[in-house]
């Protein structure tokens with residue numbers, strides 16, 4: 001089954017996978033502590049505005065909490081910035097998702113996102129017909145296509161590497177690249193899986 005991009009978040013752990021039929025020549029690269037989805041050097045040029053973006057950004061809140069924002073597009077930056085300003089995760093997700101709305105491409109592709117803390121997690125999606133934002137207490141998946149309603153997902157991962165590998169290897173079509181993260185107190189670990 002093809003579900004496009006997907007996020008899995010639970011307390012202390014998260015992952016993001018790019019699956020793509022149309023733009024397979026991409027990878028996740030680390031720029032400081034932010035992870036970015038970028039074209040590989042051999043990728044054909046495109047003017048599609050939705051295929052390169054920061055997919056994962058750790059932040060510190062005004063109360064000293066460490067949180068990580070992740071998702072499938074340019075909304076990840078404003079989600080991270082709202083968290084940094086002290087917005088609760090629900091509001092930090094809801095406002096940018098609603099403001100930017102679903103993507104204006106041929107598929108009305110939803111925007112999906114998550115927030116992970118040491119002991120907390122929230123997930124969100126904005127589709128053409130709905131905005132859903134939920135706090136979750138166990139790993140939860142939401143995807144751009146087919147699986148576009150958050151649902152429990154078994155993420156068997158003790159580390160960021162295991163989280164990235166688990167979603168990269170998940171049984172959904174057209175895996176391209178993936179990111180994983182763990183949050184343990186103030187410590188954030190990230191990992192990438194580019195199928196090399």
Ligand SMILES: NC(=O)c1ncn([C@@H]2O[C@H](COP(=O)(O)O)[C@@H](O)[C@H]2O)c1NC=O
Nearest residue numbers: 004005020021022023050051072105109144
């Ligand atoms: N975030 C991404 O990595 C991403 N990759 C592709 N898209 C959008 O989704 C459309 C469909 O892509 P695909 O056939 O690869 O699933 C693309 O034309 C593009 O507008 C994306 N936008 C949202 O998921």
